[in-house]
Amino acid sequence: MLTPFIALIRKDLRLFLMDRRAVLMSVVVPIAIASFFGYVFGGGAGNGDSSRIPVMVTDLDGSAYSRGIVSELQADKALEVKTAAADAAAASVRNGKTTAALVIPKKFFEDMVTALLANGKRPEIGIVYDPSHAMEMRMVQGIVAGAAMESAGKHIFRGGNTTQPFNITAQEATAKPGDKYNGYGHSFGGMGIQFLLMIGVDVGIGLILRRQQGVWKRMRAAPLSRGVMLGSRATSSAITSMATWIVLFTFARVVFGVRIEGSFVGFVCVCAAFSLMTASFGLMVAALGKTAEATRGLAVLVTLLLVMLGGAWVPTFVFPRWLQAITVVIPTRWAMDGLDNVVWRGLGFGSVALPIALMMATTLACYAVAVMRFRWED
């Protein structure tokens, strides 16, 4: 049985390599998209000036204290601060060019002193903000509060040490102290997951189409077991997926400096387990699908949901808490978490043992469904 098994795998791999569209879809396109996502989510843009939050400030007070606040804000690396008239600043927020517009009112300093010493009414710094940037708004509020404290130390309690009486040092929790987070590590893993699932769907659709062709009849007329016929297809698909992982992460290593900071064996095992899972997923698609046309749309929808909920596009921590809780059962999340653990978190094999086991269990479940439900007599 080994001769036909190997021959069928060789045939599949040869056909894949001859299909330029398939190669393009499984290698070049994920590299392009992963490069873009990596750049946007911390690979380059996330850590650079281009991601500073645009803020406009209107200082109607004009006191040394309020000018100090503006200076502190302008000195903050997270903000890009410009001064403007109140109306122009508000219009800029409405146009989507500015995230927040701050107005320091007239007599702000005087009113604040009164509030502090004579228990008067507290003055307010008004902020108009773009509701689509709610998360950034919280950050701006914190920075404004800090700037007000700093300016108070310099201009109200001169010489006194009333500024924030401690420093905060932030360190990225990457593999080693001092290592910078490389967003490409996540994006290449995520796009690999997405496009390999697409390959799995293509394998399934291909089987549905082939089932109606003469080559399928010819193969079925030969003394071959169903396990050899489906198993060879799954194996060739898994080999293709594994090769794709190698190309993707080699590219990420050479071009973007992505390193496997944790267990290399764990990384290989996560990639292998996911490759096998996508292959058996493809077989299951072929087993459950009736026609190629009807199956393709549904399979692509399921794939995109799996990819999205698995955190392949954006990390799962940005999801609402309830969604984070639900997505722990999504196979793509096991793969994504596993890759994150060994690629940039620098964790050991133990951190990926459970994801690997879950993916292998899913592989077996999908394969069992495929063998049981595959329609051999079309």
Next chain:
Amino acid sequence: MLEVAALRKSYGSLVAVDGVSFRASKGETIGLLGPNGAGKTTTVSMIAGLVRPDSGEVRIAGRPLRGDTDPTKRALGLVPQDLGLFEELSARENLHLFGALYNMTGARLQRAMDEALTLVGLRERAKDRVSDFSGGMKRRLNLAGSLLHDPQLLLLDEPTVGVDPQSRNAIFENLEMLRKRGKTLIYTTHYMEEAERLCDRLVIIDHGKIIADDDLQGLHRMIPVANLLTVELANGSAGALSVDAVKALEGVETAELRGSTLKVGLRDLALDSPRVLQWLVERGCRFEHLASERASLESVFLTLTGRSLRD
């Protein structure tokens, strides 16, 4: 070599094959003849083990066919109606794969590929991609792919569909060569001339049932019309002619008038044709052309089923 016993297969309420039984001896060529949808392909699929019959049995060389990996399958080769080829691969790559499906490797496989390519006349094109082949060449390679493991029984499901007359002739020559080598051929077709040329015996199927199983002479004996007389009538002669009146003449079995062409089915050409022609002359008909031919398988099928093979 092949025994098919009471095969039955239905899909829902549609009975595709209904109690089909026949035998084929070693070296015999059997034609499975019937219109599209008659049940020929389903019958062949059950013989090849592609479709499990609801009931009945297939025996090849005395052994029943059981399961996907039954070694008995090595005795049969299937030439599928849809081309069973990978168009992106070369002819040799296709054959290499098909041989490997039967566990063939190395020099044995190389030899088998060379022989098969030589038989179908494609040895010079072995390294070319199948997608560059003409329809006829693809059909010939389709045949070659089924010969590598040297099967004793060859199932040919409409192997000449869509090919030009020259390629069809080449395929016939290939099949005649295989007959000479003692292979048993089961040949499905709805082309009468193919069946008449190739087959020792004909099994006529309609609506999933066998309606005749005999050699060519036996089938001809089943129909009353031995000859067909075709009369091209001169302008105006056909106008007043009554087909029913022609049919009523002694020795006339069928009569059909299309335009100015009258076709009359006769029991005996020598006895009955003068009578018909005399009758026509007496009614003022003039002839432009006369022809006669022996009744064909088409007539046999028409007589047995009441419809044409290509309906």
